[in-house]
Amino acid sequence: MNLDFSFLTGELLASYVWGGLKYSVVLTLVAMAGGIVLGTLLALMRLSGxxxxELVAAFYVNTMRSIPLVMVILWFFLLVPFMIGRPIGAEASAFLTFTLFEAAYYAEIMRAGIQSVPKGQTYAGYAMGLTYGQTMQLVVLPQAFRNMLPVLLTQTIILFQDTSLVYAIGAYDLLKGFEVVGKNFNRPVETYLLAAIVYFVICFSLSMLVRRLQKKIAIIR
Structure with missing residues (x-):
């Protein structure tokens, strides 16, 4: 194979790829924040007694975790405009889909984190006169977040990788930017290779940060 990367310049990447990278990062951060909030609520529902x-939360989590993400992306992209009577665009549809989909995974992580906190902490909160909600908010959840922080961040790295699936609805993400460059210059192999390298560098760097954070949390414990 004759690989030729000479056509790639900083100006070219800034024009085509930078916008896609920003969208992928913003989509990841929004879906992470929304997914953790909704996932925490689902976890509390499953542990509420x-x-x-419990049935509603379990149905939601099990359903989302049993369907491929690309199918959920297509469903929301096609069904939501049909339900509300107007298009919402590929980018907005991706924000909604990823938030709701990732909430199912964050819910299981948070549920495991809550269950990792000793029961004595909950009983101590009750003994101090705190309600169930106050005990969870002030005593249990802060400890659960600390315990599960590395796992939450690892799931976020996976989420960033999954953002490449928005190609199915035409959203302009990082991978789409490289694809456009490859089509314009008839060099798809080179651009896809470079895209793989960029994804690897970003995800590997984040994985190293998560590993360092995990060691610090272990020392605190």
């Missing part, structure tokens, strides 16, 4: 809430 109220049968109706």
């Amino acid at each position: 109220i049968k109706a809430l």
